[in-house]
Amino acid sequence: MNRSPRRSLLSMLVPAALAVALAAASVAAEKEPIQARQDAMEAQGAAMKALGAIARKEAPFEAAVVRQNAETIASGLAAVAELFPEGSDRGAIETWARPEIWANRADFEAKRTAAHAAATDLAAVTDEAAFAPALGRVGNACKSCHEKYRRPKE
Amino acid sequence: MSRRRRRIAGLAAVALLALLAFLILTRPRAFETGPLPPASADLANGELVFRVGGCLACHAAPAGTPGAERALPTGGTPLPTPVGTFYPGNLTPDRETGLGGWTEAEFLTAMVHGVSPDRRHYFPAFPYRAYAVARSEDLRDLWAYLRQLPAVRAPGRAAEIRLLPLARRTVGLWKRLAGDPRPPAADPAQSAAWNRGAYLVHGPGHCGECHTPRNLLRIRDERRALAGGAHPAGEGKVPSLRGLVARHRYKDAAELALALQFGETLGYDKLASGGMGAIQTELSQLPPAELRAIAEYLVSLP
Numbered sequence: 248m249n250r251s252p253r254r255s256l257l258s259m260l261v262p263a264a265l266a267v268a269l270a271a272a273s274v275a276a277e278k279e280p281i282q283a284r285q286d287a288m289e290a291q292g293a294a295m296k297a298l299g300a301i302a303r304k305e306a307p308f309e310a311a312v313v314r315q316n317a318e319t320i321a322s323g324l325a326a327v328a329e330l331f332p333e334g335s336d337r338g339a340i341e342t343w344a345r346p347e348i349w350a351n352r353a354d355f356e357a358k359r360t361a362a363h364a365a366a367t368d369l370a371a372v373t374d375e376a377a378f379a380p381a382l383g384r385v386g387n388a389c390k391s392c393h394e395k396y397r398r399p400k401e
Numbered sequence: 402m403s404r405r406r407r408r409i410a411g412l413a414a415v416a417l418l419a420l421l422a423f424l425i426l427t428r429p430r431a432f433e434t435g436p437l438p439p440a441s442a443d444l445a446n447g448e449l450v451f452r453v454g455g456c457l458a459c460h461a462a463p464a465g466t467p468g469a470e471r472a473l474p475t476g477g478t479p480l481p482t483p484v485g486t487f488y489p490g491n492l493t494p495d496r497e498t499g500l501g502g503w504t505e506a507e508f509l510t511a512m513v514h515g516v517s518p519d520r521r522h523y524f525p526a527f528p529y530r531a532y533a534v535a536r537s538e539d540l541r542d543l544w545a546y547l548r549q550l551p552a553v554r555a556p557g558r559a560a561e562i563r564l565l566p567l568a569r570r571t572v573g574l575w576k577r578l579a580g581d582p583r584p585p586a587a588d589p590a591q592s593a594a595w596n597r598g599a600y601l602v603h604g605p606g607h608c609g610e611c612h613t614p615r616n617l618l619r620i621r622d623e624r625r626a627l628a629g630g631a632h633p634a635g636e637g638k639v640p641s642l643r644g645l646v647a648r649h650r651y652k653d654a655a656e657l658a659l660a661l662q663f664g665e666t667l668g669y670d671k672l673a674s675g676g677m678g679a680i681q682t683e684l685s686q687l688p689p690a691e692l693r694a695i696a697e698y699l700v701s702l703p
Contacts, residue, residue, distance in 0.1 A: 295668035302667055303659065343637075343674070386666030390673045393665070398637045399675030 281338045284330035287323040294319040295389070298369075302379050310373040317370035320385065324363040331355070343398045355396060362388035427573025429516040437505055440541050447546025450539045452686050454532075454605045458679035460489045462555070474547075475499075475555040480526060481634045484619070485562030487526045495552040508544045509537070515576065522572035524560065525579075525619075531607030534584035539605060579620045591701075594690075598698025601691065602627075611639045611676070627702060636675050643702045657696035662689060 294316035300306040301313065336346045348355045365388045369381040451457075460474035474492035491499040500508065507518040515522060515529035523529060532540065562568050585603040587596050602608045613621045614630030629641030650671070651657040660669035664681040672681040684692060 292668065292670055295665075295670070297668075299668035345636075383666040386664065386668065389670065390665040390678055393670065393673035394678035397674045399632060399639060399677070400637070400671070 279339055280330050280332055280335040281340050281342045281344075284327060284344075285340075285342075287326050287330060291320045291323040291389075294323075295386070298382055298385075302382055308375045308378060313372055313378060314370045317366050317372075317385070321363055321366035321370060324359055324366060327359055328356070343400045345396050345398055348396050355392070358388070358392040358396075362392065423570075423574075426577060427522075427570050429520045429522055429573060430514045431510050431516060431520070437509075437541075440538070440545075442545030443538075443542045444546055444549065446539065447542035447544070449687065449691065450535070450543040450605050451546055452683045453601055453691065454543075454607065455680040455683045456492065457683055458676065460492050461679065469551075470553055473550060473553055475553045476557060477555055482526050483633065483635065484524065484526070484568075485560055487524065487560045488558040489527070490557045491553065491555040492547055493550050493553045493555070494548050495554050498554050498556045499552060500547060501552060505541065505544050508547075509540055512540050512543075515572075522569055522576070524562075524569070524572055525575070528607040528610045530579065530582045530621075531604060531610060533582040535604040536600075543605075575618065575620070578618060592697065594694040594697045595701060596698075597691070598694035598696070601695050602698055606695065608642065612642050627699075632675055634676070639675065640671065642699050645702075646700050647703075651700065654693065654696040654700045657700055658689065658692040661685075661692045661696065662687075 297306070297316050298313065301308055306312075331344065331348055333349060336342065336344060336349060362385065365381070365384040369378075369385050372378050372381050456474050457472070459478075459480055460476045461478040462470050462473065462475045463477040466475070466477075476489045476491045478489070480487040480489055493499045494501040496502050503518060510516050511518075511523065511527075512529055512532040512535075514533070515525065515527065517523060559565065585599040588599075591599075609621055609623075609626055611633055612627045612629060613623070614625050614628060616622055627642040629639050629643075632639050645651050645657060646653060651660060659667060660672060661681065661684050663669065664672045664678070664685065672678065
């Protein structure tokens with residue numbers, strides 16, 4: 248066989264890189280889903296607070312700020328789809344997720360999709376008059392899910 | 402008489418006396434009054450009492466009820482509690498299944514004494530101990546408001562409780578142990594809004610039914626009024642309403658009033674879970690000045 252040294256280096260590096268990538272992926276997958284979804288919800292809550300400040304006229308209406316915060320909510324809601332795996336109704340840390348989520352998966356998913364659509368619509372708002380109603384639709388979508396699927400939290 | 406027979410007779414007498422004592426101590430009381438003085442009903446105030454009491458939150462139609470009936474207090478949604486599951490009744494004026502056949506005095510007896518027209522105790526899942534301290538004008542306006550709602554036929558359902566008739570009668574003893582409900586003391590040093598808020602919170606709003614902890618007999622511990630407690634449906638903990646500003650939950654009364662009015666639509670996400678969502682939906686329909694009064698009172702609690 249007549250293999251160049253360069254080629255053999257590559258043949259060693261590719262599997263090593265693959266192994267590293269696989270390990271990284273499995274670490275990500277193993278990140279405690281309860282922690283991951285609470286982080287996602289926190290980020291959405293902070294964005295919602297920022298949007299609320301605009302609605303209360305404590306901050307000026309700026310389409311770019313609205314878009315950025317609404318996109319945070321939309322991407323959080325997209326991530327949430329993967330963050331309630333079967334069996335994560337309990338775990339290492341306390342969760343406020345109610346077990347009904349896994350019993351009514353289709354309804355939970357419908358609510359998540361509706362909230363995601365409302366957040367996407369909000370991100371597209373450029374007109375101040377359309378802002379409060381669009382924000383209200385996002386808030387009501389959050390509420391309709393929290394009402395049913397989240398336990399009260401001090 | 403043999404000794405044995407005498408002993409049996411003695412035991413029977415003791416049992417009979419105990420039964421009599423039980424029956425006397427648990428006897429349901431009625432609203433004792435002659436014919437009620439005529440009242441000119443204020444329907445707007447009746448609706449305000451209906452909303453601040455969150456009647457619809459418990460007397461909701463079952464999930465899946467179509468259209469306009471959802472907005473009416475037809476009852477039927479299960480209310481799980483540590484004692485058993487209740488099915489709050491139909492408050493619309495349907496003659497057979499609702500309040501259509503009731504008199505105003507029967508309604509006031511139910512609201513103030515927790516006794517039904519057929520003279521049986523209601524379980525305190527129906528918060529009559531709070532309504533007992535409501536002004537009678539408010540209760541009469543609420544009655545007038547309920548009378549003009551569209552009548553919906555919605556048959557009730559018996560509570561799911563072990564030994565239901567005995568448990569129901571024993572509620573009479575519980576009422577005695579709990580004592581007479583006391584209205585919140587007016588404080589002339591405080592603003593009119595604060596006093597109004599105290600009344601709404603402790604009277605028609607009955608916030609303490611969930612937010613005040615209870616003792617082993619499930620009687621509210623008023624020394625720790627609104628300090629939070631176990632969730633009645635076993636859903637963890639009901640938050641404390643004390644020190645809301647000191648604990649950085651809300652900046653001030655104005656912000657709490659906004660949270661009560663708008664809830665999650667302004668990003669206030671603490672008002673959705675554990676049954677509060679349906680109550681906040683009702684509160685959102687109150688005049689802002691009433692919410693401000695409730696908020697003024699609540700943020701003053703240390």
